[in-house]
Amino acid sequence: MxxxxxxxxxxxxxxxxxxxxxxxxxxxxxxxxxxxxxxxxxxxxxxxxxxxxxxxxxxxxxxxxxxxxxxxxxxxxxxxxxxxxxxxxxxKLDRDPRVVQQLEAARREILARAYFDRIGDGAAKPTPEEIHAYFEAKPALFRERRVYNLQEILIDAPAAQEAALRQRLAQSADVAAFVESLKAQGIRYTGNQVVRGAEQLPLAAVDRIAAMKDGEAMVTATPAGLQVLVVVGSRPQPVTEEQARPAIEQFMLNERRRQIVEADLKTLRQTAAIEYVGRFAAAAASAPATAAAPSAAKPEGLADADVGKGLGLKR
Incomplete structure (x- = not known):
């Protein structure tokens, strides 16, 4: 049908x-x-x-x-x-050449950082034994931790004056007298007074500052001249291993990630075909063979940017 x-x-x-x-x-x-x-x-x-x-x-x-x-x-x-x-x-600002350049720079930065983050994720977390060993190796940061009242003087002077300035500081009765001598000589300087825990200091300077007595000064050469760091006063404020453990773990993990990134970047440079051209060719030929680290080293000062070099404990 x-x-x-x-x-x-x-x-x-x-x-x-x-x-x-x-x-x-x-x-x-x-x-x-x-x-x-x-x-x-x-x-x-x-x-x-x-x-x-x-x-x-x-x-x-x-x-x-x-x-x-x-x-x-x-x-x-x-x-x-x-x-x-x-x-x-x-x-139509997205067509402006300067904006296009900024967008491309941001894209490069984001992608490169994403790559470094990806390979850094392979870093192993520190073991409890490694954390304990770090705690024991850094008494000035933990068991003997102090909070410092520091006076920083940044002196704008050529390298040729460094020896004379160091001698003048050693011969001055105190910091105030040294500052007056700078004024008399017409030497430019800036002063700053801060309170910092040991963990907020540049790690390379912690032990040295911990050994200083109140009133003592430390002199460091900087690209612009000299940095004079005076310990005005300090007070003990120790930290237990239990309190410090999270910060130590994070710090050690970050260090391992940094080392992985630096090693990977070194390998990438060694295996890549990199050719310097024009005026950069001559500079590259005279430069050291080793590549610079991703983050350039900075003076051991107490500027805000330097605080990040510390371990990161909370007071």
């Missing part, structure tokens, strides 16, 4: 069609609800999402108890940023 097409659909088709339409409607509704739940604010034609806020909070390492207030502050900044971005798009 031949089947004939009629206007009426079979019952099974109607039920299937209704189910399909209902499923599609629920899926579409679910998608809209999910998108709505991910939206934190609408800025003209664009949206600021919860994911953007969470990413910003992760970058800032916000503590859980501060997350609500911080999230609102981040949202307001993202709204301002989105408004500025919209105007930048209107002005």
């Amino acid at each position: 031949d089947l004939m097409l009629t206007g009426a659909a079979p019952p099974w088709f109607s039920r299937a069609a209704v189910a399909l339409v209902a499923t599609c409607a629920l899926a579409a509704c679910g998608d809209r609800q999910e998108r709505a739940s991910q939206t934190a604010a609408k800025v003209n034609k664009d949206e600021v999402t919860v994911h953007q806020i969470n990413f910003a909070l992760q970058q800032q390492r916000v503590r859980p108890e501060q997350s609500d207030a911080a999230a609102r502050q981040v949202l307001e900044r993202l709204i301002d940023q989105q408004l500025a971005l919209q105007k930048a798009d209107d002005l």
